[in-house]
Amino acid sequence: MKLLARKTDVSVSEPISAINRDDALEMGVGPMDRVRVTLDGTATTSVVISDSTVPKGRIYLTANIMSKCGASDGDSVEVSYCPLPESIRSIRKKIHGGRLNREELDSIVGDIMDGTLSEREILAFVSAFNVNNADINEVADLTRAMAATGRTVDLGPGPIYDFHSLGGVPGNKITPIVVSIVASQGLTIPKLSSRAISSACGTSDFVDTFCDVELDTESLKSALEKAGGVFACGNEDYAPVGSRIIKAERPMGIDPRPVMIASIMSKKVALGTTHLLMDLPMGEGAKIPDMQAAEDFSDDMVALGDILGIKVECAVSNASQPIGRTIGPVLEARECIETLQGKGDPLVAEKACAIAGIILEMAGFDDGASMARGILSSGAALSKFREIVAAQNGDPAVEPSDLVPGGYVKDVHAKHSGYVQYVDNRSIVATAKAAGAPFDTGAGVMFIHKTGDIVEEGDVLFRIFADSKAKLDRAVESARSRRPMKVDIRPVEHDPAETIMAVFPRKG
């Protein structure tokens, strides 16, 4: 049926149009059915509202739909009944408890990619695809479907190593150290990290202060050929559908495990990973609250890896307080390079060597952690680091002193004497963000004391860095109201020095 298009300003997240009730009846279109709107061969679909207040012969369209089919106000467009897309039938099947095959998951993932499915529909899919309603073979098919939405890269015949942190612990600056240790032994490790989403500093945010992180596929391959490892930034080349799904999940604050692990693994599949070590930060507020959750998560990851031909191990790490002494791009970059130089907080080196050691063991070496410590103390890791920095167009001679934090500085002091009871991750991140991190690269927080330390009244607990007086004040105000560190007289019992608490699957 030919209808006259009229633009309306209703709704952005739902593709909705409105037509007259009689026109709807004539087309056989019921309430909330879909119609196809076509102009000069360019078609788009929309969900339709029929109403007697819409004049006959008219269709009200949102700006988004108008532009999708190239229509302007007053154009005559062809409108016809459009059956539900196959992908919606598949989502319905999942909601009703059915099992989806690869073809059905392909249609869902494809329709998420090309915008046929609205965020509401993506969210319905994600909600239905929960741990009790999806088996590991479906998760594997979803993983492959997601990987197929972007490029796949052939990085050569050898085993491809990778590691991936679930996140949730601030100051986790170990990536360049781990990559350098592993690559120094001739292993291939194309590590792609991300920028901060809700944190104060992602790995790519601090690496960006001393070399390029945005590598296209050709640069990635070339850097890998030169140095054997990279610490670049993941991008939309690989399994790009993942970020669309995350966008739909965000308002609900959800990330159900089957979709989360498919999303992680889809990027590994795209890069041809053969061996993957997962870092699972465990602690209050992290995605992994306790050891049972870690083991469950590990079981799923290992089983998924088995189907996809990727050997997976999971290291449960301590997320009870930030890693090392700094939070914020420039501050973390400095601490990372200092650690490679044998300086800085020994716990950063310890976690990096533990993680790198497990990867070395996956590659067949014995006693990986000791080996990693040797590689670090010999300077071999630092040399490899400088090689990779050069391959990523950075200055290979970069020194910590080249990286200058923000010029506005303020110390936060202990109000009384005693033991530092804890550093609250969430609050300290809020303070670092209030100071401007990660956008202001010099902004952040440096710890003078951490959990378990004995302090005297008036001692400096941590130092805030900012690029402007206003942001410094804002961060100080945040620290004052949130109290990220607590001091009292009770001794602290747990050992904050433990970096890796368990590795799954447990050995023989």
Place this chain on the structure above:
Amino acid sequence: MKLLARKTDVSVSEPISAINRDDALEMGVGPMDRVRVTLDGTATTSVVISDSTVPKGRIYLTANIMSKCGASDGDSVEVSYCPLPESIRSIRKKIHGGRLNREELDSIVGDIMDGTLSEREILAFVSAFNVNNADINEVADLTRAMAATGRTVDLGPGPIYDFHSLGGVPGNKITPIVVSIVASQGLTIPKLSSRAISSACGTSDFVDTFCDVELDTESLKSALEKAGGVFACGNEDYAPVGSRIIKAERPMGIDPRPVMIASIMSKKVALGTTHLLMDLPMGEGAKIPDMQAAEDFSDDMVALGDILGIKVECAVSNASQPIGRTIGPVLEARECIETLQGKGDPLVAEKACAIAGIILEMAGFDDGASMARGILSSGAALSKFREIVAAQNGDPAVEPSDLVPGGYVKDVHAKHSGYVQYVDNRSIVATAKAAGAPFDTGAGVMFIHKTGDIVEEGDVLFRIFADSKAKLDRAVESARSRRPMKVDIRPVEHDPAETIMAVFPRKG
């Protein structure tokens, strides 16, 4: 923080507002977090987008949010961070595979009722609450939470009988007959039906042609006291949250079983039902496709009933073609009264007596179907029907001839000789709707022949009634393109006369 409200025309289905990124940072509000917007003590919440293009000190609000907090363009409103509502935490817990308790389900249902949850969030809940991710005790708690959103009625001490059809078969005009048979034996049966949603005629649509269907609680009680039974229209007095959930489900075309059965049972709980017979129309295109699905559905309903103190049985009925000879309000009303008078299609009487018979057996009578046939043929059902019509303010002396179908009539003829192979429910409903049903009460379809009949070329298959020439033409065109009945030379093997195929739970 005080911000200046500015109206924007973006989005109706999501409560979204936009603020400046620095303002967001200052309030500690991240992307897609919620803020509370308050003016003169009236508060509402919205999901927030932060963007550097929004001027500092401003907040862009949709018209919907503006009106919820009573703000006008240019007003200064108080904006503050708002933690996620408990209900969203509970929905997330369900999506992550957790089990919800009554308190959590109450918070979800309450926030659906008062509009705190958007349709997207309701849809996420419904999708997560699927057969593999909800147990029967959770469904019972959801049922009770839904029942608590409206009135509950005390209809006296005696057992309260009810029956409920899952729908999907056109022409199913048995409700007043069943109610009259059951009530004639002194049993209480407050039957609430619905109007058509996507069909051509709901029970309330045809009952409305000869008596009132919209009864408030007091009228319902009074009619029940007078007559023992009613055939009224369900309304928003009882478990009103159900219709909000259905509205959110509609665009996806879903109705997951745990939510569907909770929705059905919540209205029964509100009315104090003690014995419920479910009519499960089975056939292609119906909600129950086969006997296994019927038994599964029945198992769930019976188990849910056990927890709620409602004895449930399920009758699987034949939905392979429409029930009786007519579709459309006036036509169905006529056929219903004719059946009560011992005339009309014997299959209508047969289905009504089978259903009523099971209810009579639930009440302790023997051989209910024979008993029901006796009640119908003796005229006792007709007398009770006239009593109930009077109690619902209708003319107790109503005769079929008082009900006059549309004056524009057209016959549809067989194109060749042979057996009627089938009547396609979906197509014949489309034809009746094209003729104007259910809004034009005189519009509809009357069958001269049905499945299995032998017809000669040129015989009338069915007759279309409409209130206007235009709608008649439209219906004829619909019948021409959709071909709701098919004739060919193969004999028809299945027995279209079978009305009830099984009753669950099966008797030992």
